Amino acid sequence: MTPSMPLERVHEALAAGAEVVTDERNVTAGSIYFALRKHDSGTRIAGVLWAAWGWCEFHLPGVLVLADRLTGVLPGALRRRWTALRAYRFNGNAFAEKALKKGAALVVMDRPGLSDRRVVRVSDVRQAFYRCANEHRLRHRARVIGVTGSCGKTTTKEYLAHLLSSHYKVNSTEGSFNTYEGLCLTLFKIRPDTDFAVLEISSSGANDVEGKSRIACPDIGIITVIGKAHLEGFGGIEGVRAVKRKLFDVVREREGLIVVNQDDPVLVELAGDYPNALRHGAGAECDIQGNARPACAPLALNWRYKGEMLHEVQTRIFGALNLTNILAAIAVAREVGVPEEKIDRALESYEPQNMRSQILRYGDVTLILDAYNANPTSMNAALKDFSTTVKGHRTVILGDMLELGEHSRREHSAVLDAVKNAGFDAVYLVGREFGAVLDGQMPAEWFGDAEALRAHLMKHKPAETTLLIKGSRGIGLEKLLAVWQM
Numbered sequence: 001m002t003p004s005m006p007l008e009r010v011h012e013a014l015a016a017g018a019e020v021v022t023d024e025r026n027v028t029a030g031s032i033y034f035a036l037r038k039h040d041s042g043t044r045i046a047g048v049l050w051a052a053w054g055w056c057e058f059h060l061p062g063v064l065v066l067a068d069r070l071t072g073v074l075p076g077a078l079r080r081r082w083t084a085l086r087a088y089r090f091n092g093n094a095f096a097e098k099a100l101k102k103g104a105a106l107v108v109m110d111r112p113g114l115s116d117r118r119v120v121r122v123s124d125v126r127q128a129f130y131r132c133a134n135e136h137r138l139r140h141r142a143r144v145i146g147v148t149g150s151c152g153k154t155t156t157k158e159y160l161a162h163l164l165s166s167h168y169k170v171n172s173t174e175g176s177f178n179t180y181e182g183l184c185l186t187l188f189k190i191r192p193d194t195d196f197a198v199l200e201i202s203s204s205g206a207n208d209v210e211g212k213s214r215i216a217c218p219d220i221g222i223i224t225v226i227g228k229a230h231l232e233g234f235g236g237i238e239g240v241r242a243v244k245r246k247l248f249d250v251v252r253e254r255e256g257l258i259v260v261n262q263d264d265p266v267l268v269e270l271a272g273d274y275p276n277a278l279r280h281g282a283g284a285e286c287d288i289q290g291n292a293r294p295a296c297a298p299l300a301l302n303w304r305y306k307g308e309m310l311h312e313v314q315t316r317i318f319g320a321l322n323l324t325n326i327l328a329a330i331a332v333a334r335e336v337g338v339p340e341e342k343i344d345r346a347l348e349s350y351e352p353q354n355m356r357s358q359i360l361r362y363g364d365v366t367l368i369l370d371a372y373n374a375n376p377t378s379m380n381a382a383l384k385d386f387s388t389t390v391k392g393h394r395t396v397i398l399g400d401m402l403e404l405g406e407h408s409r410r411e412h413s414a415v416l417d418a419v420k421n422a423g424f425d426a427v428y429l430v431g432r433e434f435g436a437v438l439d440g441q442m443p444a445e446w447f448g449d450a451e452a453l454r455a456h457l458m459k460h461k462p463a464e465t466t467l468l469i470k471g472s473r474g475i476g477l478e479k480l481l482a483v484w485q486m
Contacts, residue, residue, distance in 0.1 A: 024095035029103030035092035133184035149224025160329035168195035178202035210246035221251035292320040321381035362484035399471020400431030
């Protein structure tokens with residue numbers, strides 16, 4: 001992308017240390033406000049519309065359509081009223097004047113009418129936002145690392161940022177803010193003294209990985225795993241594969257480094273014979289050779305770099321399912337010069353957060369909380385680890401796996417088959433997808449939602465057990481923590 005003159009003012013402010021924000025509530029004196037148009041309703045808003053009035057909305061090219069489940073398309077007056085409300089609430093231009101009053105150094109917007117020397121007028125503020133983030137990234141020496149995959153993205157990103165931070169100055173995606181907006185805001189935080197930016201690259205749409213990768217221009221690319229996630233939107237596992245491989249494609253164009261799990265035939269095939277590949281896995285031919293020590297919870301692992309000294313590390317995270325995520329992080333950290341002793345200390349000190357393979361203890365109950373997300377690949381891996389590494393009384397709480405489309409019933413049935421053969425002492429299932437495939441042969445208790453199960457557990461609280469909680473974020477299994485926190 002070649003620089004555009006209106007955005008030079010933005011780059012000058014960035015060079016002077018200004019911060020970029022996209023929410024007017026975060027505007028402070030001296031910040032740069034991009035007045036993004038946020039057209040899509042959030043899940044909560046869409047849910048309120050449907051539950052309260054029976055309205056839903058969808059978008060045709062350039063047109064917002066509201067529909068009523070009883071009468072069809074809403075009358076013109078109501079449609080105009082809602083459109084006007086959205087124009088205020090979801091169009092960042094509506095807050096431009098307020099941002100200026102709060103002291104913004106610049107406001108980048110695409111609506112005419114506001115006259116102020118601090119306004120940078122563009123034809124499309126979102127495209128200007130992407131372009132400016134790309135230009136800012138290319139103006140700095142920081143190396144960018146992109147992480148994508150069907151599961152393990154956030155864990156890999158967090159471990160890698162933690163390892164790199166022991167030796168370098170690092171920026172990384174905050175939490176799971178892995179949208180276009182989150183990616184660009186992370187890029188804008190790059191400063192002259194930044195050594196690395198670690199970006200989580202999600203794929204809610206078929207072109208997202210490629211689009212985000214072309215904005216970020218990663219020097220290093222990691223695909224954690226290609227598995228059964230977002231099958232509804234991508235048309236099956238082949239669609240997932242085609243989307244995820246775009247990260248490797250962009251890195252190759254830049255003659256960068258790709259990180260390959262050598263134990264995964266799909267990723268090995270995607271890597272092909274690309275010469276600039278860093279490989280990790282169990283085999284002695286790998287650049288990072290590693291394995292999980294058996295029957296250990298939390299995960300304990302051994303690793304060595306290019307045949308050198310063997311390292312034995314005790315982590316604080318649950319499950320051998322996280323081994324490949326950690327090995328990928330070790331591979332990059334060691335390749336870019338982080339000393340091995342710093343890597344070991346960082347691995348041992350990292351504390352999992354945000355419902356990702358966390359180990360929580362409440363008296364005689366140990367909770368393994370892995371409820372930020374779930375798909376068939378991660379669900380089966382978690383169940384396998386739980387059944388093989390945890391001894392004593394074992395309880396599982398499983399929530400529906402969302403966004404599987406026509407594959408949902410089959411995949412939920414397969415999970416129940418795995419549960420039947422695992423010999424767990426108690427099984428609780430939450431959500432209509434599990435309810436639809438549950439039969440009388442399965443010794444489990446089923447609940448329509450997390451709140452119903454929480455109420456049940458308050459009266460029948462499990463004790464002296466290790467408990468796995470796994471499900472998609474939309475099921476809200478984190479509500480169950482209140483049972484043991486009271």
